[in-house]
Amino acid sequence: MTLSEEVAEESAGDDAGRPPPPSRARAVTGRFLSSRQGRAGALVLTLVFLFAFAGPLVSPWSHTDKDFAAFLAPPSAAHWFGTLQTGADVFAVTLRGLQRSLVVGLLAAVVCTALAALAGAFAGYFLGWTDRVITWVTDLLLVLPAFLILAVMSPLFGAGQWPLFVLMLALFLWMVTAKMARGMTISLREREFVRAARYLGVPPVRIVLSHVLPNLSSLLIVDATLNVSAAILTETSLSYFGFGIQPPDVSLGTLIADGSRTAVYAPWTFWFAAGLLVVTVLAVNLIGDALRDAFDPTAREPR
Amino acid sequence: MTPALEVTDLRVTLGGAPVVRGLGYAVRKGEVLGLVGESGCGKSVSAAAVMGLLPPGARVTGSIRLGGRELVGLRERELAAVRGSAVSMVFQDPLSALTPVYRVGDQIAEAVRTHQKVTKEQAAVRAVDLLDLVGIPDPARRALAFPHEFSGGMRQRALIAMAMANDPDVIICDEPTTALDVTVQAQVLEVLKTAQRQTGAAIVMITHDLGVVAGFADRVLVMYAGRPVESGDVDDVFYHARMPYTAGLLGAVPRIDAAGRAAPAPIDGAPPAPGDLPPGCPFAPRCPLRVEACDEREPPLFEVGPGHRAACIRWDEVSPPLPAPPGRTGPGVRGPRTVLAVDGLVRHYPLVKGAVFRRRVGTVHAVAGISFDIREGETLGLVGESGSGKTTALTEILELTRPQQGRVVVLGRDTAALTAAQRMEIRRDVQVVFQDPLASLDPRMTVHDILAEPLRTHRHGDPRRRVGELLALVGLDPAHAARYPKDFSGGQRQRIAIARALALQPRLLVLDEPVSALDVSVQAGVLGLLGALKTELGLSYLLVAHDLAVVRHIADRVAVMYLGRIAEIGRADAVYTAPAHPYTQALLSAIPLPDPARERARERILLTGERPDPASPPSGCRFRTRCPTFRSVLTETERGLCADTEPEMRPLGEDQSAACHYAERLAVV
Numbered sequence: 012m013t014l015s016e017e018v019a020e021e022s023a024g025d026d027a028g029r030p031p032p033p034s035r036a037r038a039v040t041g042r043f044l045s046s047r048q049g050r051a052g053a054l055v056l057t058l059v060f061l062f063a064f065a066g067p068l069v070s071p072w073s074h075t076d077k078d079f080a081a082f083l084a085p086p087s088a089a090h091w092f093g094t095l096q097t098g099a100d101v102f103a104v105t106l107r108g109l110q111r112s113l114v115v116g117l118l119a120a121v122v123c124t125a126l127a128a129l130a131g132a133f134a135g136y137f138l139g140w141t142d143r144v145i146t147w148v149t150d151l152l153l154v155l156p157a158f159l160i161l162a163v164m165s166p167l168f169g170a171g172q173w174p175l176f177v178l179m180l181a182l183f184l185w186m187v188t189a190k191m192a193r194g195m196t197i198s199l200r201e202r203e204f205v206r207a208a209r210y211l212g213v214p215p216v217r218i219v220l221s222h223v224l225p226n227l228s229s230l231l232i233v234d235a236t237l238n239v240s241a242a243i244l245t246e247t248s249l250s251y252f253g254f255g256i257q258p259p260d261v262s263l264g265t266l267i268a269d270g271s272r273t274a275v276y277a278p279w280t281f282w283f284a285a286g287l288l289v290v291t292v293l294a295v296n297l298i299g300d301a302l303r304d305a306f307d308p309t310a311r312e313p314r
Numbered sequence: 315m316t317p318a319l320e321v322t323d324l325r326v327t328l329g330g331a332p333v334v335r336g337l338g339y340a341v342r343k344g345e346v347l348g349l350v351g352e353s354g355c356g357k358s359v360s361a362a363a364v365m366g367l368l369p370p371g372a373r374v375t376g377s378i379r380l381g382g383r384e385l386v387g388l389r390e391r392e393l394a395a396v397r398g399s400a401v402s403m404v405f406q407d408p409l410s411a412l413t414p415v416y417r418v419g420d421q422i423a424e425a426v427r428t429h430q431k432v433t434k435e436q437a438a439v440r441a442v443d444l445l446d447l448v449g450i451p452d453p454a455r456r457a458l459a460f461p462h463e464f465s466g467g468m469r470q471r472a473l474i475a476m477a478m479a480n481d482p483d484v485i486i487c488d489e490p491t492t493a494l495d496v497t498v499q500a501q502v503l504e505v506l507k508t509a510q511r512q513t514g515a516a517i518v519m520i521t522h523d524l525g526v527v528a529g530f531a532d533r534v535l536v537m538y539a540g541r542p543v544e545s546g547d548v549d550d551v552f553y554h555a556r557m558p559y560t561a562g563l564l565g566a567v568p569r570i571d572a573a574g575r576a577a578p579a580p581i582d583g584a585p586p587a588p589g590d591l592p593p594g595c596p597f598a599p600r601c602p603l604r605v606e607a608c609d610e611r612e613p614p615l616f617e618v619g620p621g622h623r624a625a626c627i628r629w630d631e632v633s634p635p636l637p638a639p640p641g642r643t644g645p646g647v648r649g650p651r652t653v654l655a656v657d658g659l660v661r662h663y664p665l666v667k668g669a670v671f672r673r674r675v676g677t678v679h680a681v682a683g684i685s686f687d688i689r690e691g692e693t694l695g696l697v698g699e700s701g702s703g704k705t706t707a708l709t710e711i712l713e714l715t716r717p718q719q720g721r722v723v724v725l726g727r728d729t730a731a732l733t734a735a736q737r738m739e740i741r742r743d744v745q746v747v748f749q750d751p752l753a754s755l756d757p758r759m760t761v762h763d764i765l766a767e768p769l770r771t772h773r774h775g776d777p778r779r780r781v782g783e784l785l786a787l788v789g790l791d792p793a794h795a796a797r798y799p800k801d802f803s804g805g806q807r808q809r810i811a812i813a814r815a816l817a818l819q820p821r822l823l824v825l826d827e828p829v830s831a832l833d834v835s836v837q838a839g840v841l842g843l844l845g846a847l848k849t850e851l852g853l854s855y856l857l858v859a860h861d862l863a864v865v866r867h868i869a870d871r872v873a874v875m876y877l878g879r880i881a882e883i884g885r886a887d888a889v890y891t892a893p894a895h896p897y898t899q900a901l902l903s904a905i906p907l908p909d910p911a912r913e914r915a916r917e918r919i920l921l922t923g924e925r926p927d928p929a930s931p932p933s934g935c936r937f938r939t940r941c942p943t944f945r946s947v948l949t950e951t952e953r954g955l956c957a958d959t960e961p962e963m964r965p966l967g968e969d970q971s972a973a974c975h976y977a978e979r980l981a982v983v
C-alpha cells in the first residue's frame with residue numbers, strides 16, 4: 012500500500028552508520044508497536060495466517076479428499092472439524108477457504124485503497140486536466156454495473172486466475188474513496204503547510220506523496236480496513252451465485268454459503284468458517300485503528 | 315447598593331482539570347470591569363459559567379449572585395429565564411452566534427419576545443429601534459437582511475442590539491472585537507459605550523487586549539492560570555502594577571506610540587496547563603523576581619492599596635515596566651541594493667455568478683497597482699485591514715510567476731522571464747513564515763522531517779547536522795527534533811516555522827502575520843528573535859500584518875494599503891509620528907494604547923460606513939466614501955477633485971509619500 016511504501020522509501024533513504032534521525036517512519040512504527048490494540052491485531056492476524064498456511068501440513072486430509080465413510084459427521088479424532096455432506100473434511104476445506112479469502116480480501120483492499128488514494132490525491136492536487144480525466148473515469152466506473160460485469164467475466168476466473176479476480180474486485184471498489192480523497196485533497200491543497208512546501212520549491216509529486224497522502228491516512232486506513240470486509244463479502248456473494256472462486260477451489264464465502272443450509276442440524280459446517288471470518292475482520296480492524304492512531308500524532312497516547 | 319453581579323470563589327473543573335480556581339469579583343450597575351488574561355487562563359470559561367453555558371461534565375462550585383440571586387445550582391429552566399433578560403452576552407464570533415437562516419430583525423424580535431409580553435409588531439418595532447441605536451444605517455431595511463449579508467462589524471452591532479433587547483443588568487462581552495479590524499473595533503467599542511449608557515448595565519469585558527481595557531474599563535482583573543492575580547482601578551493596575559505578571563504583560567505589549575521603538579520584553583516560558591500547575595505561585599517558573607519562598611504555597615491576594623489587590627509575596631518590590639530606553643532607530647539612509655522591487659502589480663479575479671450558467675458579472679480588483687521596493691537589510695511592513703489586498707499581494711510575489719500586470723523583480727531577476735530552474739534557485743533565497751504555525755507545519759511530520767524537507771529538496775547541506783543548528787539558532791533544544799509540532803507551545807511552533815524558513819540561508823523572508831496567532835507574552839519573544847536574526851544573518855523582511863503596533867516595532871519602512879492600493883508609504887518613524895493620508899490617520903487613531911490616562915484624553919478619528927465592494931470601488935479616490943477630510947473639511951469644489959481623479963503618490967517628506975490630494979501630516983497617536 013502506498014503509505015507503507017512511502018514509509019519504507021523514507022527509511023531506506025537513511026544511510027547506515029550514524030544514528031538514524033528521528034523521522035516519521037521510525038516514529039510511526041514505534042507508536043504502532045507500543046499500542047496494545049496494534050500488537051493484539053497483528054498477533055491475531057499472524058496466527059490466522061499461520062493457521063491458514065501451516066494448518067494443511069498437519070492435517071491428514073486435503074481439501075479435495077472425500078471420506079466416503081463419513082458424511083456430515085460431527086467433529087471427531089479423524090475429522091477435527093467434522094465433515095460436509097460430500098464427505099469433505101471441514102478442517103481442510105476451511106483452511107483452504109481461509110487462504111483464498113485472506114489473500115483475496117487483503118490484496119483487493121490494499122490495491123483498491125492505493126488506487127483510490129493515488130487517483131483522488133492527484134486529481135485533487137493538480138486539478139485541471141488531470142482532474143477531469145480521473146473524475147471522468149471514476150464516474151464511468153461508478154455507473155457501470157459492477158456485479159454484472161464481474162458475472163460476465165467469471166469464465167475468465169477459472170483455476171489459478173484469482174489474481175485477475177482480485178484486480179477486478181479492486182477496480183469496482185475504489186471510486187467512492189477516490190472521490191472523498193479528492194475532496195479532502197482540494198481542501199488540503201490550500202492549507203498552509205502545503206503552500207509552505209510549494210514555496211520551498213518541493214516538486215508537486217513529492218508534495219502529494221509526503222504531505223497530502225499522510226494527511227489522508229486516517230481516511231485511507233479506515234477505508235482499507237472496511238474494504239477488507241467489503242472485498243471478502245463481495246467475493247462471498249459472487250461465489251454464492253457461482254461467479255467468484257470456482258470449484259473445486261473454495262473460499263470462506265462459498266463455505267459459508269453452503270454451510271448456512273446445513274447450519275441448523277450440522278453447526279460445524281458453518282461455524283468454523285464464519286468464526287474465522289469474524290476473527291480475521293476483527294484483527295484487521297484492530298490493526299487499522301492502531302495504524303490510524305500511529306499516523307496521527309494528535310490522537311491520544313497509545314494505552 | 316448590591317452589586318449587579320457578584321462572583322465569589324468560583325471554581326470550575328472541566329474534564330478533571332481545574333480551569334477556574336477561586337475567581338471573585340463584583341460589578342455595580344454602570345461599571346465596566348475588564349477581565350484580562352492570555353488564552354487558557356480561564357477567563358472565557360468563567361463567563362460561560364455565569365451564563366450557565368458550560369459543557370456537560372463541568373463542575374461548578376462557589377457562588378454567582380445576580381442582583382442578590384444565587385445562580386449556581388439553578389436548574390436549566392430557571393437559568394434560561396435569567397439568561398438574555400437579566401444577563402446577556404456578546405460573543406467573539408458574531409457569525410456563529412446568529413442563526414444563518416433567520417432575518418436579523420426577526421432574531422432580535424425573538425429575543426425581545428422570549429422575555430417580554432409584547433405583540434409581534436411591537437417586538438419588530440423594538441428590533442428596528444435597537445438596530446438604529448447601535449448605529450446600523452437604514453435599520454428598517456437592514457432588519458430584513460440575513461446575517462451573511464452583514465459585514466463582521468454590523469453583525470457584532472446586531473449582536474449588541476440583541477444583548478440590549480431586554481435591558482439587562484449585566485452584559486458580558488467575550489472578546490467582542492478580537493475578530494474585527496481596528497477601525498471597526500473602534501466603532502464597535504463606541505456602540506458598546508452607547509449600549510451601556512442606554513441600559514445602565516454593568517459590563518464585564520473579557521479581552522486579551524490591554525489597550526481595549528485601558529480605554530474602556532473602570533476596573534481591571536488580571537487572570538493567570540485560572541486565578542485572579544491582580545485587581546484594582548485601571549490606573550492603579552496600569553501605572554502601579556504589583557504583580558510581576560501584570561508588569562510583564564504591560565512590558566510585552568507592542569505599542570504604536572513613541573515607546574514603540576523600544577523592544578517589548580518577552581515573558582519567558584508559557585502559561586502552565588490546567589491540571590499541571592507548579593506547586594507554589596503558578597507564575598513562579600516565568601517570574602523574574604522568584605525566590606525560594608514562592609514555591610512553598612500559592613500566594614493569596616494581598617491588599618496592596620485601596621481597592622487594589624495582588625497575588626505576590628514580593629508585591630512591594632515590583633516596579634512598573636521601566637520607561638523604555640530609546641530603541642534602535644532604523645538606518646536613516648537606505649541601503650544600496652534592492653532585493654525586491656514591485657512595480658504596478660495588479661491582480662484581479664473574475665466575479666462569477668450562477669451555478670449552472672456561470673457568467674462573469676464583474677471583476678474584483680484585489681490588488682490594483684501597487685509599487686514598492688525593499689533594500690538589503692531592510693524591513694518593509696505592509697499593513698492594511700481585511701480586504702485591503704495585502705495577502706493577495708504577498709501570494710503574487712511568492713508565486714514567482716508573471717503577474718497579470720506590472721513587474722515583480724526578485725534579487726534583480728524579473729519573475730516574468732524565469733525558467734523553471736531559475737525559479738527553483740530563487741525559491742532558496744525567498745522564504746516565508748505563515749501566520750499560524752499549527753497550520754503551516756505538517757501535523758504528521760516530526761520536527762526533524764519538517765526542517766530537513768527544504769534541505770533535501772534543494773540538496774543543501776547535511777540535514778542531520780543542520781537541523782540541530784537551526785533549532786539552536788531559533789532558541790530551541792536540538793534534542794526535541796523527534797517531536798511533533800503539537801508537542802510544542804504556540805511560540806515554539808512559530809520558532810520552528812522560522813527555522814524552516816532559514817534552513818536554506820535565504821536573503822528575503824516574507825512574514826505573513828507572524829505573531830498574530832500568539833499570546834502577547836510570547837509575541838515579544840518571537841519579535842525579538844526576528845530582530846536578532848535580521849542583524850545576525852543580514853536578512854531583509856517583507857512583513858505583512860494588520861497589527862500596526864507589531865509593525866511599528868520591527869519595520870524600517872511601512873506601506874499602508876486600502877482597497878488594493880497603497881495609501882501611504884514611508885519611513886516607519888515618519889508615518890507613525892505624523893501620518894499624512896486620512897486613512898492612515900484614522901487607522902492609527904483607532905488603535906487603543908495600553909495607557910488609561912492617554913486613552914481617555916485621546917480624540918478618535920472614527921471612520922463611518924463600510925468598506926466598499928472591491929468589485930466596484932468608488933470613482934476617483936478609493937477612500938472618498940469614508941474619508942473624514944472629504945466629508946467635513948473640504949469644500950464642494952475641492953471634493954470634485956477627489957471624486958474625479960485618482961490621487962497619485964505624492965512625496966511629502968524625506969521618505970514619506972501619500973496618495974491623497976489634500977494630504978497633510980498630523981500627529982494622532
Ligand code: SF4
Binds near residue numbers: 559608628
Ligand atoms: S510570588 Fe514569587 S514567583 Fe509569584 S509572582 Fe510573586 S515574586 Fe514571582
Ligand code: SF4
Binds near residue numbers: 935937977
Ligand atoms: S484624496 Fe480626497 S477623498 Fe481621498 S483621502 Fe485625500 S482627501 Fe480623502
